[in-house]
Amino acid sequence: MSRLLPAALVALLAIVLLAAMLWAWRARKRRQSAFAVTTSAPQSRGAVRESVSVLYVATTRAGDPLDRLTIPGLAFRARAVVTVYDTGVSIHPDxxxxxxxxxxxxxxxxxxxxxxxxxxxxxxxVRLDWTISSTDGPADVESYLRATEDGVGPRLLDSLGTLAPQQEGTAS
Known part of the structure; x- marks a missing residue:
């Protein structure tokens, strides 16, 4: 009986913490509901310039690398395949x-x-600075990718550099 009360308190605390995390995530999604707009990929994407496996880290508001966005498909960190085409770039997290x-x-x-x-x-x-359509109008965001193998980061950066200008140095 002496162990039952502490175990029940720990279990109750764990349930309260999980509920608070769920509540906070749902509140974040509501605050960022303008980013729920998704765009469809074109049927013809052109030639594949590069396709690599990376760790997708996060997408944040431009200039605020601590504010994770809950964009559908980009809300959670995961292994991903990034493919650079003639017409744009595809990020496909597992x-x-x-x-x-x-x-x-x-x-x-x-x-x-x-x-x-x-x-x-x-x-x-590797940081992609891009503009997303939202219900509040266009918003500038940044997506971050981590190369998981040697040489992949510079190759990916060079491929992406054919689509958009490269910034010198690091932003964050």
């Missing part, structure tokens, strides 16, 4: 829907050192 970013929506590409809960060596994250 278990999520594919997100296609048209060439004209890309503002620039570059590298970063940190975002939200990921800190890597200088320039270890």
């Amino acid at each position: 278990g999520e829907r594919e997100t296609f970013i048209a060439k004209d929506a890309l503002r620039s590409v570059g590298t970063s050192t940190w975002v939200i809960d990921r800190v890597v060596e200088p320039g270890g994250l």
